[in-house]
Amino acid sequence: MINWRKVTRYSLITGLKLALVLAVVLAFYLIYLDSMLSQRFASNRYQAPALIYGRALTLAPGAVISQQHVETELAQLRYRKVTQVDDSGEYQSGNQQLHIYRRPFDFPGGPEMAQAVKVLFKENRIDRILSWPNGREISQFRLESPLVARLTPSSQEDRLLVGLELVPNLLVETLLLVEDRNFYHHSGISPAGIARAALANLAAGRTVQGGSTLTQQLVKNLYLTRQQTLWRKIREALMALVIDFRFSKNEILETYLNEVYFGQDKGSAIHGIGLASAFYFGKQVQELEPAEIALLVGVVKGPSYYNPRRYPERAQERRDLILQQMFEQDMINKNQYLTAINTPVTDIEDSSLVARSRPHYVDLVQRELRNIVLPEQWQSTGLRVFTYLDPQAQNAAEKALQTVLPQLSKDPDIEGAVVVADYRRAGIKALVGGRNSQLAGFNRALLAQRQVGSLIKPFIYATALESPERYSLATPLSDELLQLKIQGGEDWIPRNYDGEYLAPVPLYDAFVQSRNLPAVHLGLELGIPLIAEQLRQAGVTTPIEEYPSLTLGAVPLSPVAVTRMYATLANDGYYQPLRAVQAITTHSGLQVYERNIERGRRVFSESASYLVQHAMRGVISEGTGRALTEAFPNQRLAGKSGTTNDLKDSWFVTVDGRDVTTVWLGRDDSDSIGMTGSTGALPVVRSYLQQTGVVPGETEVPDAIATSAFHRQTGVQVPLACSDARRFPAVKQVLAEDIDCSGQQKEKSWLERLFGG
Known part of the structure; x- marks a missing residue:
């Protein structure tokens, strides 16, 4: 006969022992979870990308910029064109004026609030800028920096971290109303919510309601898989308890708002309310309206199912249901409710945060980031990288290369590169590394090392003009044929492109006509080592072979290196390294890096630089760049063409009042393309400048020049009055007085000799 008392006693003791063991195991597991989660949640909650921004367009009275240019920028920033401006992110266009309501934005120097202005134009210049509505004139106004690329971590998760203080209270209240009403009152799990969900699911015969708190959802997103098992649900609950015990409710809520999933942008997952507000509405989170808040909260339940761009009807139904709840809970008034339900689900059709990829420019940015000391584990805070990229200049450069190349040749293997740099700010504003600008790969702007031909000549002449007592723009240079013996090789016999050899040619004419022999004679006279050293000082970092052929550009350089060299000439002879990255902050605005632009080192005197630029303007007005004079008359545009042997490389460089623009065309296999600098690269430059416009060159003459x-x-x-004379700018210091038309010193009269006149 069974002794039930003993069985019961044995069962109770065994049960107590098992419970004790489970309690000990649970305690140790909770200690483990506490140790693990406390560290991971505090310091490594999620990975955030490096967001790359272009330059902020700055408007100021007197600036040369058209109304259309500003409107194009506003469209790229996804501003809404309206008939009456009421809210940030909107603008109104009128006759010679724009009414703009700029969004708030965290610039590298600090955040700026939303601001409304009226910009008045006059003949493609800004006449005045008025603060609105008070009408006070202001000296400067800048739009926010455009997002041009994102460097996502290995997880392919994309987010823009925002602090809880920036999130509207209405959004927080609505989220808690819909997802977790007792968030501030439970300990990470809600037994009542679990029971309520269980009853609802049991009644429906399927899963129709979840009982997870926001803390549990966060744990699942951060640390667990989506596998539906009992053990995963137990772990989720335990981890939620630990996090709720260790961290404040606001910390948990902020983390949730930065982690919650909102859908896909191409290959990247959109996480967090900061990036979602920009993705769906083109706004910062603090600008969201009730209708937008309701939609985002609705999307949380099923980002794919309630995607407002793919399924607008069901997304609107979900949004309107949440708006009704907001109205019933007195979170919005009747007018707000009626306005919200009549608002389109989303008026931003572009489903991508970045309109066009910029793989070649981003390649340059990534290379620079490797040389900048960044915080360890920066992916936990995210980076905002501010660059010099001008989206309109970049678009124009890409379009110029893509449209002009097929017009020049049917050969699909002819490639090209374009680099545009603001030489005053030493920033690269556009960079195209191939005719297919959307294709990442070999970046010819950075990596293609090609001989530069006549592009070397300005630096030979600048070196000579550093000695004004010996050389001026009028100095005759030999144009005679010469033959140089090269040790261990064939004799070198340089020739002029036209096959003709003239009497001594003035330095200016030799420059403008791009004659080879005068440059060779002058280079040999100056000394090849001196020329090579000047090139290094001007920014050439690759090896230079110091042979006589250097005088005709027998040195391989990249388009970026060529741009650095010409930026030195344009910048009054000062060398500054060209950069893409201007400043870096974390997502929260903490400054990580700021570029310090100094004057740079002196390579050429201001006088020599000015004289060379004068000759480069002659190239445009009467030399190999004459085609640009027809397109841009009276703009004081300077330039230089470059062509290599057998027409393998076609180069052209222009300098205006702000930018150096370099274009190279050639084949990757170095076969001939059959084009000179004037017939190949120049048309690409012309197309680019026709889109962006030319900033007129400076008219101010240095004090040392007369x-x-x-x-x-x-x-x-x-004397200036002599009939058979040519006028050139020259260095005052070496100019003589009291000379006759033969250049001889005038004989002084006895009175002048007596009184020293």
């Missing part, structure tokens, strides 16, 4: 006259044949200085 206009003088020179004898046409001998190149000696003569």
Whole structure:
């Protein structure tokens, strides 16, 4: 006979022992979870990308910029064109004026609030900028920086971290109303919610309601898989209890708002309310309206199912249901409710945060980031990388290369590169590394090392003009054929492109006509080592072979290196390294890096730089760049063409009042393309400048320069009144006085000798 008393006693003791063991195991597991979660949740909750921004368009009275240019920028920033401006992110266009309501934005120097202005234009210039509505004139106004790319972590999760203080209270209240009403009153799990969900699911015969709190949802998103098992649900509950015990409700809520999933942007997952508000509405989170808040809260339940761009009807139904709940709970008034339910689900059709990829420019940014000391584990805070990229200049450069190349040749293997740099700010504003600008791969702007031909000549002439007592723009240079013996090789016999050899040619004419022999003679006279050293000082970092052929550009350089060199000439002879990255902050605005632009090192004197630029303007007005004069008359545009042997490389560089623009065309296999600098690269430059416009070159003459006259044949200085004379700018210090039309010193009269006149 069974002794039930003993069985019961044995069962109770065994049960107590098992319970004790389970309690000990649970205690140790909770200690483990506490140790693990406390560290991970505090310091490594999620990974955030590096968001790359272009330059902020700055408007100021007197700036050369058209109304259309500003409107294009506003469209790229996804501003809404309206008939009456009421809210940030809107603008109104009128006759010679724009009414703009800029969004709030965290610039590298700190956050700026939303601001409304009226910008008045006059003949493609900004006339005045008025603060609105008070009408006070202001000296400067800038739009926010455009997002141009994102460097996502290995997890392919994308987010823009925002602090809880930036999130509207209405959004927080609505989220808690819909997802977790007792968030501030439970301990991480809600037994009542679990029971309520269980009854609802039991009644429906399927899963229709979840009982998870926001804390549990967060744990599941951060640390667990989506596998539906009992053990996973137990772990989820235990981890939620630990996090709720260790961290404040606001910390948990902020983490949830930065982690919650909102859908896909191409290959990247959109996480967090900060990026979601920009993705769906083109707004910062603090600008969200009730209708937008309701939609985002609704999307949380099923980002794919309630995608407002793919399924607008069901997304609107979900949004309107939440709006009704907000109205019933007195979170919005009747007018707000009626306005919200009549608002379109989303008026931003573009489903991508970044309109166009910029793989070649981003490649440059990534290379620079490797040389900048960044915080360890920066992915936990995210980075905002502010660059010099001008989206309109970039678009124009890409379009110029893509449209002009097929017009020049049917050969699909002819490639190209374009680099545009603001030489005053030493920033690269556009970079295209191939005719297919959307294809990542070999970045020819950075990596293609090609001989530069006549592009080297300005630096030979600048080196000579550093000695004004010996050389001026009028100095005759030999144009005679020469033959140099090369040790261990064939003799070098340089030739002019036209096959002709003239009498001594004035330095200016030799420059403008891009004659080879005068440059060779002058380079040999100056010394090849000196020229090579000047090139290094001007920014050439690759090896330079110091052979006589250097005088004709027998040195391989990348388009970026060429741009650095010409930026030195344009910047009054000062070298500054060109950069893409201007500043870096964390997502919260903490400054990580700011570029300090100094004057740079002196390579050429201001006088020599000015004289070379004067000759480069001659290239445009009467030399190999004449085609640009027809397109841009009276703009003081300077330039230089470059062509290599057998027409393998076509180069053209222009300098205006702000930018250096470099274009290279060629084949990757170095076969001939059959184009000179003027017939190949120049049309691409012209197309680019026609889209962006030319900033007129400076008209101010350095104090050390004066206009003088020179004898046409001998190149000696003569009086300005002499009939057979040419006028050139020259260095005042070496100009003589009291000379006759032959350049000889006038004989003084006895009175002048007596009184020293």
